[in-house]
Amino acid sequence: MNIPRVGIIGIGQSHFKARRQDKNYPELVREAVTLAMNDCKLSFDDIEAVVYSLAPDALLGIGNAERLGVDAVGARNKRFMRINTGGSTGISSVAAAHSHIASGVCDVVLAAGADKVGECGDSQTILNKIWDPIYERPLPLGTITMLAMSAVRYAYKYGMTEEDMARIVVKSRNAAVLNPYAHLRTPTTIDDVMKSRMISWPIKLFDCCPQSTGGCAMVLASEDYIRKNKLEAVWITGVGHSTESYYIGDRMGIGYAADHADAHALSEAVQRAYKMAGITDPIKQIDVAEMYSPFSNTEFHAIEAAGLAKLGESPALLKEGYFTHDGPRPVNPSGGVLCANAIAVTAMVRVAEAALQVWGRADAHQVKNAKRAVASGNGGDHQFFGAVVVES
Amino acid sequence: MELMTRTEKWNITYNHALGETASWFFAQIRDNQQIYGRRDAKTKRVLVPPRPFSDESLEPTNEWVPVGPEGTIECFTIVYEAFNNLPDPPYAFGYVLLKGADTAIGGYFKGLDLSDGAVVAKQLAIGTKVMTHFAKDRQGDSLDFWFELV
Numbered sequence: 001m002n003i004p005r006v007g008i009i010g011i012g013q014s015h016f017k018a019r020r021q022d023k024n025y026p027e028l029v030r031e032a033v034t035l036a037m038n039d040c041k042l043s044f045d046d047i048e049a050v051v052y053s054l055a056p057d058a059l060l061g062i063g064n065a066e067r068l069g070v071d072a073v074g075a076r077n078k079r080f081m082r083i084n085t086g087g088s089t090g091i092s093s094v095a096a097a098h099s100h101i102a103s104g105v106c107d108v109v110l111a112a113g114a115d116k117v118g119e120c121g122d123s124q125t126i127l128n129k130i131w132d133p134i135y136e137r138p139l140p141l142g143t144i145t146m147l148a149m150s151a152v153r154y155a156y157k158y159g160m161t162e163e164d165m166a167r168i169v170v171k172s173r174n175a176a177v178l179n180p181y182a183h184l185r186t187p188t189t190i191d192d193v194m195k196s197r198m199i200s201w202p203i204k205l206f207d208c209c210p211q212s213t214g215g216c217a218m219v220l221a222s223e224d225y226i227r228k229n230k231l232e233a234v235w236i237t238g239v240g241h242s243t244e245s246y247y248i249g250d251r252m253g254i255g256y257a258a259d260h261a262d263a264h265a266l267s268e269a270v271q272r273a274y275k276m277a278g279i280t281d282p283i284k285q286i287d288v289a290e291m292y293s294p295f296s297n298t299e300f301h302a303i304e305a306a307g308l309a310k311l312g313e314s315p316a317l318l319k320e321g322y323f324t325h326d327g328p329r330p331v332n333p334s335g336g337v338l339c340a341n342a343i344a345v346t347a348m349v350r351v352a353e354a355a356l357q358v359w360g361r362a363d364a365h366q367v368k369n370a371k372r373a374v375a376s377g378n379g380g381d382h383q384f385f386g387a388v389v390v391e392s
Numbered sequence: 393m394e395l396m397t398r399t400e401k402w403n404i405t406y407n408h409a410l411g412e413t414a415s416w417f418f419a420q421i422r423d424n425q426q427i428y429g430r431r432d433a434k435t436k437r438v439l440v441p442p443r444p445f446s447d448e449s450l451e452p453t454n455e456w457v458p459v460g461p462e463g464t465i466e467c468f469t470i471v472y473e474a475f476n477n478l479p480d481p482p483y484a485f486g487y488v489l490l491k492g493a494d495t496a497i498g499g500y501f502k503g504l505d506l507s508d509g510a511v512v513a514k515q516l517a518i519g520t521k522v523m524t525h526f527a528k529d530r531q532g533d534s535l536d537f538w539f540e541l542v
Contacts, residue, residue: 021395061400122476133408135441138534139485139498140471140478148469149486156518201470201509245447249496252466253489255437257448260467 003276006101007226007233008355008390010040014214016183016340019118025060028114029072032215032345036112040219040231047219048106049079053093053113055086055344058126060116073112073217079105086130086379087143087292089113090216090348091386095239097220098388107225114215115344123211123343130380132246143294144208146248146381148200151297153252153261155202158312160300162202166193167318168296169206169338175325176335178364181349183212183340193296207296209341216345216352234359236351238279238374238389240272244382251382258382263298266305266376266385273374274307277389282307287370288330288357290350292377294337303331306374306387325367333357333365347377351388358392413444416456418532425526427537429493431455437494460490461524463539468501468516470509482506488522488539499524500538515541 012035014020020028037044050073052066062068066082073080079100085092090113097109117123124142131137154160170190176182188206196205226233242265244251244258251260258264279285291302303314308329309322317323323331332338334353337346354373356362362370370392377386410418413430420426430442430453437448438457445452468486484506487496502525506512522539530536 021397058402061402124475125477128475128478133406134410134414135534136498139500140475140483141498142475142478144473145469145471145485149467152467152469152486152513152518197472198509199471199473201468201472201513203469247441247447247495249440249466249487249498250447252487253496254494255435256495 003102005223005235005237006098007221007223007235008218009221009226009231009233010036010042010219011352011355012036012039012217013181013349013352014216015181016212016214016342018183018210018213020116020213025062025065025114025116026069026072028116028213028215029069029112032114032217033073033110033112036110036217036219042108042219044074046108047074047078047110049100049109050075051093051096051109051111052080052082053090053111053344053348054082055084055089055115056126058129059120059123059343061120073110085384087294087343088347088377088379088384088386090345091351091375091377091388092384094218094348094351094388095241095386098236098239101220101222107222109220110217111220111348112215112217113344113348115342116213117211117341117343118213144200144203147295147298148203149248150260151202153259154297154301157259157261158315160297160315162194163190164315164318165202165207165296166190168299169193171318171324172332172335172338175333175365176339179334181340182335183210184335185339203295203297209294209337212340212342214340214342214345216348218348218352234355235391236388237391238273238277240269240276240387242266242268242272242385246383248381261301262311263301263305263378263382263385265382266302266378266387269385270306270374270376270387273387273389279389282374283329286372286374288333288354288367288373290334290336290353290373290375291331292337292347292350293332294341296338299331299336302376306376325365330367333362333367347386350375350377351390354388354390358390413442417442421526421536422530422532426458427460427490427524428456429459431457438492439495440490440493440497457492459492463488463490463522463524465516465518465520465522466496467518470506470512472509484512484516486516490524498534501540502538503540
């Protein structure tokens, strides 16, 4: 199948923070949209469709908040849809915008959204509600405990230590210092991470992403439109998604298809994106990766799912400096999800950051000579994995 | 300028139907202190908690199979942070492969001193043997049973 290239022509993102008292929800969406529209120098009349990036309603406290956001994105009388795949919502929104264009239905599509996680008081209370109310919700499952159990299994299988996890935090924070959009921009040390209070063994406070407020918007266009209008662009050349089955307990025991330690379906999603982009050797062909990783331990299985290390080998390579911003396989030079997580748009920011890198517009956190990047998103408990390849 | 906020609380009560499979499963726990799985007719794997169809073969399950009470820890965590509307910490929970099952079921680990996470983590290491315990007053719920070290 010959899928046409789709261009990214405009990017806007907030300076992520714990709270924004100066802007209510639709105003925050509008802020990101205005930045993206100014970036591509188009007007709202040029936009044919809007994909609205919005994770679980309860995080915002507004049911179907895309209704409230319809004016912020200028969607009146246009094709308009909301996407919600939990943490991967943002990359699913980019994929939906991509499909609108690759299918030939539209030439110019806006993907946009925002989140105010800081206003919900406690995201884990809400995220506990993603488990079924019959068998599993009576247990206090949340995204932290679910991924703490993944860390326990990953450590058991591959020997990851708490210090290895801390090393991811140190790398991410050092990177975020150079990214003015990141929420947590203070450097830290392995010692500081190890001394931070235990949240859910083995995940400590500093191993966790923050609850962030901010928005993101991207304008995508067809290659024909970009050529005709002589616009600047970078190109989405690969898109992939995959899912695993529902029950955590099926990813362990006897004869399981995927291990809760790993990110099996993320690997499938990445391989689909790589196949579409013609990537056969990611270590040689991928210059930079922006992988969704809300807790330090999950960056290891994300790196491995991206084909940048073999299963279980990423902690040792991290120790040797492989994945730092100036290392041989840069991962999360923005500081990643560990330094900003406005859930509805976090996975869109991964694509946006990958695009800025291959565009040469990442300023202080620019990876030298980055021409091809991979971005990912994870949602639910291993249900919604997405990957996108972006090239200059 | 003064920037204002407005506080709201959601308080919604749902009454969820369990369906036939989960209803039978919880009735057995409540009335007979017995956990059951369902066998996948095609792969023969015993799925716990039970489902009417297999996520793997996509075929209906066709047999109730008693499992446990012995089991093996497959993963765990120990929570030290308080979250709104979730239990007061500390508490330990995780997943256990019950004897005769092919998939693991979640439950609390009780009877442990949770004051030092590193110590508890060693006690709950993957592969550790546990025994299922049942509450005296059982409601037909996932909290009617828990696991303790053997």
